Amino acid sequence: MANILEIRDLCYAIEGRPILRGVTLDVAEGETVALLGRSGSGKTTLLKMVNRLLHPNGGEIRFEGKSSADWDPIRLRRRMGYVIQDAGLFPHWTVEANVGLVLKLENWPPSDARRRVEMLLDMVGLLPDEFAGRYPRQLSGGQKQRVGIARALAADPPLLLMDEPFAALDPITRFEMQRQFVELRRSFHKAALFVTHDVREALTVGSRIALFQDGALDLVLPPAEFLRAGTPEARAFLASLEPAGGPS
């Protein structure tokens, strides 16, 4: 399968302190790569480089076969959906306006945009009649994230960037959202980079898991193989799946 995203030897440092050390990673069309790692291991930095919110000190990112440095940053970002922890919804816009943001920026005719927004809300499990006119403050955490995902999918981008999108949700809602995300990913055939520090989440949503340690990739493996991985960092994460105190 063709690669939608190719990351080559990516380096980044702030005031001499390395954040990313030579990360190389490919993302194929339709696959979700879970970027797993401790806080500060560089996974969010990598995500922000993909849509050029940050600029690497070295290495290259190619998106749809073209170096990201050659993309117009505005065009590049509109080709990528972006979902963050507290959704980042515009508080002064309704759900409908939030979801239709990129459609408006891309000058879709309002009636087409409206149909598309209703379809997306339906897809993420929010009744358009009930939710389209609400403001973000009238939504629960889970509903906000659903709106955030619908917004990211609006202009049908081939790649989604998800930065710990479910981290602030209660465990039950989080589990539901993870399941729904996997279904959506299958039906839309989107590629995704999914940042998480939760190994269970990485195993659920990822087609592959890229494990970060101190700004470098420790390993990249499909979930089934990750469960048998032997590196100390992978074992540390897998140990978090065991109940505290170990098996009795």
Place this chain on the structure above:
Amino acid sequence: MNSRLASEIFWLSLEHVELVAITIVVAAAIGLPAGVALARRVSIRRWVMSIANLAQTVPSLALFGFLLPLPFLGGIGKRTAIIALCLYALLPILRNTLTGILGVDAAVRESAVAMGMTERQVLWQVELPLAVPSIVAGLRIATVTTIGTATIAAAIGGGGLGVFIFRGIAMVDTPTILAGAVPAAMMALVADEGLEWIERKLSPG
């Protein structure tokens, strides 16, 4: 109250409103864009805010006095008064515009950029609408303080309700002072209530 006094109160009140209105329009025309510009420029922000804060500490009567001998800006009359009043009105407008824009949730701003909005779109569609309550609050503070400070404008021939107050002081006549002070206080109350209502109406969501 005789009709001559009533008519004088009316005309001086009108003149007072004119002083305040011109001041606020000019101060807003400078303060709003300056606040927006400073929100983007961290390096000069502190300098500009320090200077603006400093201007605020000069006693108003002294500032009127300082301006009088200046060529072009100074001299007896309304223009000097308006310049001095603008210097005072500028700070709350500038500061509140800046605070309003900087107060926009970082996640909201980041997602606006990440969704492919241009810098101009982020400013006009996200930052400014969310900063509106703070900006209006700044205009409210500026308006209410200007209504009070503008009474001193009479000292340099600026006109307005201060004419009564200075006349009353010179004549040691409380009713004359009140003829200036009461309408000014009422004006301030009305402006405060009115702008607070607008502030509430424009609060997003």
